[in-house]
Amino acid sequence: MNNKRPIKGTSVYTFEDMVESLKQAISTFPDKRTGKNTRYKMQDAACGAFSVFFTQCPSFLSHQQLLQQRYGFSNSRTLFRMNDIPSDNHIRDLLDPVAPSSLDSVFEACFDALKQSGHLDSFRVQLGERKNDLLIALDGTEYYSSETHHCRNCSIRIRDGQTRFCHGMVTPTIVAPGMNKVISCPPEFITPQDGDSKQDCELKAAKRYLKKQGKKYIDNATFLGDDLYAHEPWCKQVLKKECNFIFVCKPDSHKTLYEWIKDVTVEKIEDRFDGKNHQIYTYNYIENVPLRDGKDALHVNFVEVTVKDRKTGKQLYHNAFITNHPLAEETIKIIIDCGRARWKIENENNNTLKTKGYHLEHNFGHGKKYLASLLATMNLLAFLFHTMLEFMNKKYKLLRTVLGARKRFFNDIRTLLIYFPFKSFDTLMDFMIEGLQKPHDLETLQVPI
Numbered sequence: 001m002n003n004k005r006p007i008k009g010t011s012v013y014t015f016e017d018m019v020e021s022l023k024q025a026i027s028t029f030p031d032k033r034t035g036k037n038t039r040y041k042m043q044d045a046a047c048g049a050f051s052v053f054f055t056q057c058p059s060f061l062s063h064q065q066l067l068q069q070r071y072g073f074s075n076s077r078t079l080f081r082m083n084d085i086p087s088d089n090h091i092r093d094l095l096d097p098v099a100p101s102s103l104d105s106v107f108e109a110c111f112d113a114l115k116q117s118g119h120l121d122s123f124r125v126q127l128g129e130r131k132n133d134l135l136i137a138l139d140g141t142e143y144y145s146s147e148t149h150h151c152r153n154c155s156i157r158i159r160d161g162q163t164r165f166c167h168g169m170v171t172p173t174i175v176a177p178g179m180n181k182v183i184s185c186p187p188e189f190i191t192p193q194d195g196d197s198k199q200d201c202e203l204k205a206a207k208r209y210l211k212k213q214g215k216k217y218i219d220n221a222t223f224l225g226d227d228l229y230a231h232e233p234w235c236k237q238v239l240k241k242e243c244n245f246i247f248v249c250k251p252d253s254h255k256t257l258y259e260w261i262k263d264v265t266v267e268k269i270e271d272r273f274d275g276k277n278h279q280i281y282t283y284n285y286i287e288n289v290p291l292r293d294g295k296d297a298l299h300v301n302f303v304e305v306t307v308k309d310r311k312t313g314k315q316l317y318h319n320a321f322i323t324n325h326p327l328a329e330e331t332i333k334i335i336i337d338c339g340r341a342r343w344k345i346e347n348e349n350n351n352t353l354k355t356k357g358y359h360l361e362h363n364f365g366h367g368k369k370y371l372a373s374l375l376a377t378m379n380l381l382a383f384l385f386h387t388m389l390e391f392m393n394k395k396y397k398l399l400r401t402v403l404g405a406r407k408r409f410f411n412d413i414r415t416l417l418i419y420f421p422f423k424s425f426d427t428l429m430d431f432m433i434e435g436l437q438k439p440h441d442l443e444t445l446q447v448p449i
């Protein structure tokens with residue numbers, strides 16, 4: 001892997017560094033074309049597709065063609081380093097044979113940059129005597145669904161006699177209690193596997209993800225997941241990798257464990273003030289209980305929490321988790337806070353990707369081989385680049401804060417990139433900041449008194 005890595009000691013990873021990292025990855029994409037049919041380079045096709053996700057503008061490329069004709073240069077050239085602008089169909093054809101894992105190095109370069117700059121440390125949590133754990137939440141999400149179009153990588157769902165073809169993926173995401181940002185890691189796709197006669201599923205995909213991970217990316221990791229992950233073979237695999245877990249544990253799917261813990265848990269009651277209201281937290285916990293029936297069952301630690309409003313007595317939250325982390329009176333609170341941070345993968349990651357401008361579920365292209373999964377990966381990467389910019393680019397961060405809603409920020413970016421060609425990403429940021437500070441017609445503005 002020859003992808004650019006941040007140099008030790010440098011704290012800024014720029015937009016240009018990210019695009020360069022993307023270009024390096026694209027240079028490894030397979031291109032089986034021969035002869036005359038090679039006018040458009042793979043770089044143009046892949047950067048073109050990515051630019052649509054980054055700008056959140058489906059018509060970005062057609063507008064850049066107009067800018068190119070009018071001014072002799074365009075944002076597709078200056079920002080995304082494209083030489084030519086292929087048609088949408090051309091882009092889809094060229095990208096279909098490219099496996100989404102070809103982009104893993106770009107995710108890794110971002111992770112390394114966050115580590116080098118110290119930003120990753122703001123995600124680390126102290127769990128008891130263990131220090132600096134990173135919480136990696138796992139969750140499955142669908143990004144394509146059709147009743148008619150399908151490919152060899154589709155999963156098949158039959159409900160009420162109706163067949164549906166769909167694509168799903170597990171999106172490992174670094175989260176932390178109290179952090180409003182999340183860090184996307186390369187997804188693992190839920191897709192039929194060679195040599196496996198049964199359908200693929202979320203848990204199988206999670207196992208493949210874990211198997212591939214080098215120590216560097218899961219060092220001191222605690223995995224978070226819903227009840228599906230509180231499953232013995234998976235928990236054992238996590239432990240084998242010297243990682244930890246905090247998984248939701250529901251009574252319906254863990255009858256033996258709930259029988260075992262009846263009337264034997266330790267209770268701890270805590271009054272917490274959230275700045276507005278007092279809440280009563282009741283914890284019930286116990287160590288070393290069997291996860292399932294049978295003498296050879298894996299033993300885990302169990303903690304249950306109920307949150308009630310002190311004034312009204314109304315129940316605000318209830319959940320239960322299993323973990324391999326030791327439970328003690330002083331660590332219960334942080335274990336629960338970490339377990340609860342799991343919802344961030346649904347809210348801050350998958351929900352943002354579906355409803356906040358990324359349109360993850362929109363059919364950008366299905367293809368015959370990898371197209372749908374490659375485009376979904378590019379969409380995730382665009383989200384990661386935006387997060388990186390919030391960490392690394394002071395001007396970007398300022399604009400995101402001043403403009404408030406994500407929607408407004410991207411609307412402004414979209415409009416500007418359609419009408420004006422900018423020399424660089426920095427010029428675009430400067431233009432927006434200047435516009436906010438000084439209206440262009442301020443000197444001639446007539447304000448009635």
Ligand SMILES: [Zn+2]
Nearest residue numbers: 150151153154
């Ligand atoms: Zn398919």
